[in-house]
Amino acid sequence: MKAFNNTLIQIAQNGMGNGDEQLALQLVANYLKLLNEEDELPKFIVLYNGGVKLACTGSPAIEAMQVLEKRGIKIIACTTCLKYFGLLDNMEVGIAGTMMDIIELQKSAEKVVNL
Numbered sequence: 001m002k003a004f005n006n007t008l009i010q011i012a013q014n015g016m017g018n019g020d021e022q023l024a025l026q027l028v029a030n031y032l033k034l035l036n037e038e039d040e041l042p043k044f045i046v047l048y049n050g051g052v053k054l055a056c057t058g059s060p061a062i063e064a065m066q067v068l069e070k071r072g073i074k075i076i077a078c079t080t081c082l083k084y085f086g087l088l089d090n091m092e093v094g095i096a097g098t099m100m101d102i103i104e105l106q107k108s109a110e111k112v113v114n115l
Contacts, residue, residue: 004072007042008109011051016115025060028115032064041073044109046102047094048078056082056090065093076101 015024016031035041045068047055054061055077069075075094082088082096106112 004041004043006108006110007113008044008046008105008111009042009113009115010046010048010106011054011115012047012049014050014053028054029060029064031115032061032068036064036067036071041068041071042113043074044105045073045075045094046078046097046105047076048081048099048102050081050085052077052081052085052087055092055094056087057092059092062092069093076105078102 011028013024015021016028017024045065053059055065055075056062059065065075076097077091077094079088079096079098082091088096
């Protein structure tokens with residue numbers, strides 16, 4: 001039985017951790033895949049800066065994020081960031097949102113996790 005907690009996960013880069021880019025992508029894809037195996041889920045995943053690339057065509061995290069979205073997690077990608085990278089039409093998961101949307105989610109979340 002799934003349960004949602006009032007947690008917001010923020011991903012601000014195209015991957016997880018600092019260092020090798022391929023390893024960072026592998027780590028974030030694995031993290032999101034393993035998150036799918038949890039019974040307790042965050043309410044939101046917010047993507048900004050390079051993190052928006054994870055919701056777009058070619059990302060190794062697309063499949064895991066699509067499953068998370070089907071399970072009820074709301075995924076929001078920063079519109080300004082998508083436009084900056086020329087990716088607004090390449091989103092395969094989630095919705096585009098404003099910085100005000102992100103601020104409101106941060107204010108209402110009980111816990112914010114930064115990856």
